[in-house]
Amino acid sequence: MMDGSYEYLSGSATIPATAPEQWKKGEIHEFYARPNDQEWGEKLCRVLFHESLHFWQFLSSGYIASLVAEDWEHLVHFEKKGEIKPYSEKLKNFRVKQNFAFSSYNLVECIARYWDVHTRNANKIIEKEKIEIDKNKVYAADMGLSTPVYTEHAFDTVMQFGEDCQLYAEPYRWMLKQSKNDSYFTNSVFPAIASFAFLTEKPVEVFCESFSMALKSNKLKKKLNDVGRKSRMQIHAAWYESYHDVLEIVSETVNYMSLPKLKLGIDIIGEQLQSHPIFKEFPTKITNMLGNIKFDSVTVTLPPYSQHILQMAISDLHVVFTFFGEPDFRYYLGRALHPPKIIFQNFTIFANRPVQTKLAKFFNSTTKGDDYGDNYEKHYVELEDRIKNFRNAQAKDAYEISKDHLKK
Numbered sequence: 497m498m499d500g501s502y503e504y505l506s507g508s509a510t511i512p513a514t515a516p517e518q519w520k521k522g523e524i525h526e527f528y529a530r531p532n533d534q535e536w537g538e539k540l541c542r543v544l545f546h547e548s549l550h551f552w553q554f555l556s557s558g559y560i561a562s563l564v565a566e567d568w569e570h571l572v573h574f575e576k577k578g579e580i581k582p583y584s585e586k587l588k589n590f591r592v593k594q595n596f597a598f599s600s601y602n603l604v605e606c607i608a609r610y611w612d613v614h615t616r617n618a619n620k621i622i623e624k625e626k627i628e629i630d631k632n633k634v635y636a637a638d639m640g641l642s643t644p645v646y647t648e649h650a651f652d653t654v655m656q657f658g659e660d661c662q663l664y665a666e667p668y669r670w671m672l673k674q675s676k677n678d679s680y681f682t683n684s685v686f687p688a689i690a691s692f693a694f695l696t697e698k699p700v701e702v703f704c705e706s707f708s709m710a711l712k713s714n715k716l717k718k719k720l721n722d723v724g725r726k727s728r729m730q731i732h733a734a735w736y737e738s739y740h741d742v743l744e745i746v747s748e749t750v751n752y753m754s755l756p757k758l759k760l761g762i763d764i765i766g767e768q769l770q771s772h773p774i775f776k777e778f779p780t781k782i783t784n785m786l787g788n789i790k791f792d793s794v795t796v797t798l799p800p801y802s803q804h805i806l807q808m809a810i811s812d813l814h815v816v817f818t819f820f821g822e823p824d825f826r827y828y829l830g831r832a833l834h835p836p837k838i839i840f841q842n843f844t845i846f847a848n849r850p851v852q853t854k855l856a857k858f859f860n861s862t863t864k865g866d867d868y869g870d871n872y873e874k875h876y877v878e879l880e881d882r883i884k885n886f887r888n889a890q891a892k893d894a895y896e897i898s899k900d901h902l903k904k
Contacts, residue, residue, distance in 0.1 A: 500543035502550040504564050505571070505883055506876070507774055508837040509547035513539040515840040524838070524845060528830020529823075531615055538624065544838070545615060549608045549820055551835040555778060556817030557694035558759030559600070563587050564775075565768035571886040572771060580893040586697070596700050598666035603700060605664040607690050609655060611821030618646040618654045625658040648679035667703075675711060684720050684734035685710050688742040691818040695758035696750055706742070706749045716741045735819055736805060760814060773875045774836050780850040785832035786813060836872045846871040 501510045516536065519527075527533075528548075531541045554560050563586070570581050591601040598606075613621060622629055629650065655668040667690075671682045689710065693703035710716055716738060723733045750758065762779045769775045786809070792798070793806045802824050809815045809825070816825045836847040848871050 499539075500547050502547040502835070503883075504550075504554060504560075505567050506837070506879055507551060507554070507835055508839065508876070508880075509544070509551065509835040510839045511540070511544050511547065512841060513537065513543060514842045515540065515845075519840075519845060520843060522845075522848070524834060525827075525831040528834070529827045531826070532617070541616060542612070546608055546612055547838075548830070548834055549611055550604070552817060552820050552829055552833065553604060553607065553694070553761075555761045555765075555782065555833065556691065556814070557699075557761050558764050559694045559696060559699050560604070561761035561764035562697075562768070563590060565764055568769060568772055571882065574886050574889055575882070580890055594700075596704060597670050598700065600699050602663065603667050603690060603693075603703060605660075606655075606667040607687070609664040610668075610686065613651060613654050614821045615826070618650040621654050621658065622650060625654075627653060627658045629653050648683075651683070652677075652679050670704075671707060674707060680724060680730075680734070681711075681717065681720060683731055684723075684738055685716070685742055687735060688739050688818050689746060691814070692743060692746040692758065695760060695814075696755050698753070698755065702746065702749050702753065702755070705753070706746045709745050709749060710742065713741065713745065716745075732801070732822070735822075736808065736815075739808075739815065739818070760817070773879055774872050777850055778833070780852055781832055782813070784850060784852075785816075785828055786810070788832065789816075789828055837876055846873040846876070 499512050502508070503510075514537075515524075527536060527540065527544065531545050554564060566584060566587050570583070573579070573581050589599075591599050593599045593602075621627070652668075652672065656665045656672075668682070668686075671686065672679070675682050685707070689706050690699075690703055693699040693706060696702045719737055719741065720734050723737050724730055747758075762782055765772075765775050766779055789806055789809055793803060793810065798806070805815070805819075805822065805824055816829065819825055820829065834847060838845050849869075
């Protein structure tokens with residue numbers, strides 16, 4: 497959140513906390529397997545997971561990736577022509593509320609907060625952020641789980657109040673208002689509707705229209721009510737049981753609005769970011785992650801629930817990027833796709849490049865891999881200089897424009 501940062505053009509996350517020494521050896525994947533472990537400390541869980549979510553949103557969202565691609569294209573244009581191009585209205589309006597109660601940026605932060613809360617536990621956040629709430633409405637009935645179960649009231653409170661709530665609360669408040677405070681329905685469909693909406697060019701408009709359509713779907717409501725009565729893992733089952741119904745609703749919305757087909761972030765990377773020295777390799781890393789999921793689904797004995805959702809992911813990669821905070825998916829994403837550069841207070845770590853790059857380097861010493869090594873450390877030396885020069889030029893250009901404006 498505000499005490500950490502993620503830089504979209506470079507993929508670099510800054511975490512104002514001390515990391516365990518073993519992470520230097522490439523063991524950061526342990527964090528994503530158990531982010532709430534007391535060994536890491538509270539701040540690492542809160543900030544590292546949050547900034548990682550933003551990187552995964554970039555990989556998953558055609559809308560966000562297209563904004564990054566535009567920024568990158570402007571950088572390349574500046575390097576070639578020495579001039580600063582004006583941004584499109586889409587990029588300039590990312591943080592602007594246009595005819596809606598919230599902006600695309602607010603919706604991005606709401607998604608991140610949603611998975612923050614599910615991962616860290618609403619009760620812990622209430623205590624940490626000193627959110628006022630009736631203590632009798634915090635804990636649900638004992639379900640025999642190691643972590644106390646929080647109530648819908650506790651979750652709804654944390655989603656609307658607390659630190660930096662001005663960034664993330666409005667989309668959730670809007671959903672509760674539209675659904676007449678139906679917390680179960682809102683939580684069941686929110687991840688999928690939001691995720692699918694960000695595959696479009698108009699995420700907020702598609703999100704609002706699709707949520708309104710979902711509220712009118714008796715078929716969807718009946719399915720969710722049946723899940724709620726049968727499943728001990730109520731919300732988890734509701735996510736997956738409603739996934740294809742939500743996809744159908746969003747697809748209808750997209751067709752009704754005459755928008756282009758849905759696109760993942762990795763689709764945009766393949767089309768528009770192939771000159772980016774780091775991002776261009778991530779479609780390969782994603783393919784490798786999916787290969788790991790397929791391998792584990794066959795060779796590892798898994799609980800029925802985990803086996804079911806891994807099979808869903810094999811059939812539809814977007815399932816992984818819809819449910820970032822699901823423990824099984826969080827594990828694979830953290831192992832294969834953590835941010836390419838993470839700056840901690842005591843050291844910096846860099847993601848490994850795809851195994852295919854290492855093999856190319858081994859068999860052909862003339863490849864770029866021979867120059868840049870097995871991780872992205874050397875890539876960042878050049879890339880960050882390029883971004884710095886570009887941002888300085890943008891700032892100078894903006895200053896010159898403002899001076900001209902004052903003269904008129």
